[in-house]
Amino acid sequence: MAKARLKVPKKAKKGDIITVKSLISHPMETGQRKDKKGNKIPRKIINNVVCNYNGKKVLESNWAPAISANPYLAFNLRASESGTVEVIWTDDDGSKTTQSAKITVS
Amino acid sequence: MKKARLIGAAIVGFGMTLTAAAYAEDEVRSGYYWATEETKAMQDDDFANPGFIWVESGSEHWTKVEGDAGKACQSCHENAEKSMVGVANKYPKYREDMGKLQNVEQRINECRTKFMKAKAFKWESEPMLALTTYVRHQSKGLPVEVDIDGPARKFYEAGKAFYNERRGQLDMACKHCHQDNAGGILRANVLTQGQSNGFPTYRLKWNKIGSLHRRFRGCNKQVRSKPFAYGADEYVNLELFLNHRGTGLKIETPAVRN
Amino acid sequence: MKARDHDGLSRRGFLAAAGGGAVLAATITIVPLDANADVASTKKAVAAITGGKETKSGRIKIKAPQIAENGRVVPLTMSVESPMTDSDYVKSLHVFVQNNPNPDVASFHFTPDCGAAHVSFRCRMGQTSPVIALAEMSDGTFYQTDVNVKVTIGGCGG
Numbered sequence: 001m002a003k004a005r006l007k008v009p010k011k012a013k014k015g016d017i018i019t020v021k022s023l024i025s026h027p028m029e030t031g032q033r034k035d036k037k038g039n040k041i042p043r044k045i046i047n048n049v050v051c052n053y054n055g056k057k058v059l060e061s062n063w064a065p066a067i068s069a070n071p072y073l074a075f076n077l078r079a080s081e082s083g084t085v086e087v088i089w090t091d092d093d094g095s096k097t098t099q100s101a102k103i104t105v106s
Numbered sequence: 107m108k109k110a111r112l113i114g115a116a117i118v119g120f121g122m123t124l125t126a127a128a129y130a131e132d133e134v135r136s137g138y139y140w141a142t143e144e145t146k147a148m149q150d151d152d153f154a155n156p157g158f159i160w161v162e163s164g165s166e167h168w169t170k171v172e173g174d175a176g177k178a179c180q181s182c183h184e185n186a187e188k189s190m191v192g193v194a195n196k197y198p199k200y201r202e203d204m205g206k207l208q209n210v211e212q213r214i215n216e217c218r219t220k221f222m223k224a225k226a227f228k229w230e231s232e233p234m235l236a237l238t239t240y241v242r243h244q245s246k247g248l249p250v251e252v253d254i255d256g257p258a259r260k261f262y263e264a265g266k267a268f269y270n271e272r273r274g275q276l277d278m279a280c281k282h283c284h285q286d287n288a289g290g291i292l293r294a295n296v297l298t299q300g301q302s303n304g305f306p307t308y309r310l311k312w313n314k315i316g317s318l319h320r321r322f323r324g325c326n327k328q329v330r331s332k333p334f335a336y337g338a339d340e341y342v343n344l345e346l347f348l349n350h351r352g353t354g355l356k357i358e359t360p361a362v363r364n
Numbered sequence: 365m366k367a368r369d370h371d372g373l374s375r376r377g378f379l380a381a382a383g384g385g386a387v388l389a390a391t392i393t394i395v396p397l398d399a400n401a402d403v404a405s406t407k408k409a410v411a412a413i414t415g416g417k418e419t420k421s422g423r424i425k426i427k428a429p430q431i432a433e434n435g436r437v438v439p440l441t442m443s444v445e446s447p448m449t450d451s452d453y454v455k456s457l458h459v460f461v462q463n464n465p466n467p468d469v470a471s472f473h474f475t476p477d478c479g480a481a482h483v484s485f486r487c488r489m490g491q492t493s494p495v496i497a498l499a500e501m502s503d504g505t506f507y508q509t510d511v512n513v514k515v516t517i518g519g520c521g522g
Contacts, residue, residue, distance in 0.1 A: 003159050003162065003163060005153065005158065005159065005162065007153045017479035017480050018479075021153045021154065023153065023154070023156060023158075023159065025156075025159045027313065030488075032465065053477060056477070057475070058475050058477040058478055059472065059473065059474060059475065059478055060472075060473045061470055061471065061472045061473065061483075062470065062471045062473075063469075063470050064466060064468035064469055064470060065466070065488075066461060066464055066466065066468065066469040066470075066487050066488045066489075067469065067470060067485065067486070067487055067488070068313075068436060068437045068438075068486040068487060068488055069313035069314070069436070069437075070156040070159065070313065070314070071485065071486070072154055072156065072484070072485060072486055073483065073484070073485050074154075074483065074484040074485075075472070075478065075482065075483045075484075076478050076479050076480040076481075076482045077477065077478060077479060078448075078476075078477055078478065078479030080477070141433065142429060142431075142433040143429075144429045144432075144433060144439045145433050147439070148437075148439065293516075293517060294516030294517050310433065310434035310436050310437040311434060311436065313436060313437075364433045364434050
């Protein structure tokens with residue numbers, strides 16, 4: 001039950017380079033730790049993040065277990081038209097978490 | 107530090123070397139003061155601060171109807187962003203009917219069991235951390251302001267005694283690190299005054315948010331003493347003492363600390 | 365969360381410190397992984413991306429703490445100089461921490477629509493290490509930069 005947050009400026013001028021900030025609650029279990037009984041805790045991480053802007057993929061990132069728990073990612077986008085910025089996080093187990101935000105470009 | 111007058115002398119007590127920096131007892135400082143620039147930046151930006159995951163989740167719990175009475179927190183307290191402003195910074199409070207102190211977690215569980223007819227949350231559970239963080243966050247920026255007069259006095263004194271009392275195999279009291287050596291270095295870590303104004307706090311070490319009592323238990327374990335239970339009277343009394351000791355500091359919940 | 369390696373050491377170190385100063389030095393010394401092995405595995409990871417092509421210096425900026433407050437959460441900001449036009453942009457940025465058990469951290473794949481090849485994120489570092497950034501440009505050239513980030517052993521911190 002990952003909880004995701006996404007911040008995109010509500011308004012921007014056409015051509016502006018805006019900053020998108022994202023955060024998702026996730027333990028990013030490395031697969032290298034052991035539990036109290038000495039059994040390996042299986043790896044479970046977010047391994048892929050995609051950002052779509054009005055349905056078009058603008059950024060993709062692949063993550064290794066070295067990304068900290070509750071991963072934060074900030075990146076840039078060039079504001080071209082009003083619409084939706086959507087970020088999709090994919091877990092090792094295949095589950096996806098999506099968060100989106102509207103932007104008005106003038 | 108205003109007067110960075112280093113008392114060069116290393117205190118060799120308990121086989122541990124502490125570098126003692128000048129520290130005046132009346133200079134109250136939040137742990138924020140000793141955090142690195144990067145950690146400060148992480149706390150300062152509401153969006154980069156991972157503690158806000160719990161603030162947000164707390165706001166959802168606030169409106170969630172649970173229990174046989176069919177109520178949510180908001181059924182009685184309405185909008186937390188108004189009703190909870192300036193509330194948590196005054197806790198723990200003396201409760202005459204209970205004959206002792208009550209802190210925020212205990213107040214939440216009282217509401218749940220008594221008025222919502224719902225099950226009490228476990229202390230360090232996700233919903234309890236989320237709600238406590240959410241409620242404390244409404245007082246962010248307000249000064250810590252607890253009442254230690256009247257009937258609360260003896261609990262304050264008990265908390266103060268606990269703070270100054272040696273315990274555990276290392277025979278150390280809270281004050282040895284957080285008062286006598288605050289600002290000094292314990293191996294690679296800076297010892298802070300151990301103030302409570304940022305709790306529940308997102309700790310880099312924990313990878314999540316945690317309660318003040320979790321921190322107490324951690325400290326107690328580090329000096330190799332048996333920790334008390336979450337919500338134990340000893341800890342609630344200590345909480346009152348600590349909050350009073352930090353009078354004037356502003357609530358930072360959710361703070362980010364090492 | 366249960367402690368990872370370096371924290372286990374910190375706890376032991378703390379207890380050793382409590383037991384006696386002499387033991388302290390011995391206990392907190394981290395046995396470094398074979399430095400050459402780390403360099404080799406990172407080089408291999410880089411070569412897998414570049415295909416053995418030469419990497420140039422410059423263009424990449426890394427903002428990282430000199431000393432991380434906690435190796436579990438090391439904030440990093442990286443940017444690659446580029447006009448980010450359809451004909452000239454940064455395709456990818458790959459990040460490695462040389463001395464981690466596995467040097468891979470993340471890969472970021474940009475498009476001209478990003479406007480700037482600029483990312484902030486947080487990574488885990490088991491010990492002091494170079495953080496390496498490798499950028500792949502749209503014309504097929506590569507740039508590489510690194511910075512050293514120190515990771516210290518905590519004192520206590522229940």
